[in-house]
Amino acid sequence: MKKIIAIFIIVGISLSFTTSKRVDALIKKEISSVFNIETFTKEAFVISSEVNNELPIKINDTNFFKIIHENAVIGYYYFGKAYGKADFFDFIVIFDNELIVSKVKVVTYREDHGGEVGSKRWLKQFIGTSSEKKLEYQEDIVGISGATISVKSMMNEVNKLLQTVTILNNKQQL
Template sequence: VKLRHNFRFKLLWLRGLCAVVIAAAGYLAVYPLALLQCVLPSQLKGGWGADIGIQSAYAEMVSTIDEVIRQVFPKADSIESTVHRLDFKMLFSLQKESGIEVDPAFDSQYRFFTVAQNGQTLGYAAEHTVLGKWGPIHYLLSIKPDGTIADVSVLDYQERRGRPISKSRFTRQFIGKSIADPLKVQTDIKGVTGASISSKGITDGIRKTLHVFNALYTDR
């Protein structure tokens, strides 16, 4: 009887172990794919308007970078991109100036676009990714030469309940704001109901991006 009891106990233990292994394998198979789209260099994504290609079942592509830039700056005849990589010292400075904790996985690289017509700068755009409730949120921040926000466009995201973050009723709140504004949820930005984490994530991301822009471009 004792042997039979031990055998049943071991069998139950093995079944439980198998369940944990299967669940972990499923998690590890999906979660890194969500992270890859924000970690891979932009050059590997196939250009300005290319879809990232590695997305979860909840990912939704909204717009392409080229489409957004030409909508915001319709007179543009030149769009040049530059990738800026931030070292530890720059990340530390960014955190200090913005008052927001930086995440090296998302904040170590920013891709900026200089938009011009006949050699005259019309504005800029910055490609950035932040972490939302369900995964990365990939967005484009368009900036006027004076440093004020011209547009915020969510390019793709993996939100289940936070889809309104891509709608104009949320993104238009940022238009006209600059580094001088608080840019904080529940202060000058109204978050999306049921998506407070994603609302804060993209708001903090925009604030950090403006500080990066200010450091790199305002003295030009």
């Protein structure tokens, strides 16, 4: 019985790090909208394990991508997870080629409460943030009554991502 449970956990974890066709379509739509383009390619970002060990967020071939249009890198996007009160939710952060946040979108929210963290109005607060900025709760990012855990979790994950992008940029990895 323990082996069966372990198998389900392993399969569940591996599936949680891949995106569905619906999520891929949503990401494509958001990137097309941000950059006002119809076609682009994405390329998984590959860095050395030495550099990856220094990063607050570990980069792999399923979470950080270059956005390429007409043979030029026009930006980057990150597909991540943050924790709500009882479950993870998925989000994306799109950066322009100057590493400024262009869009943040909650892709999948799995809880009954706190879903307001996915509202366009609330997420607009992140737009224009430089990778070198550290966001502060109630200064840069306002709270949402009933969604405090999700708000803080999202802000913390974005802060870790901003630190990660800054380190990658300083190491000339981008």
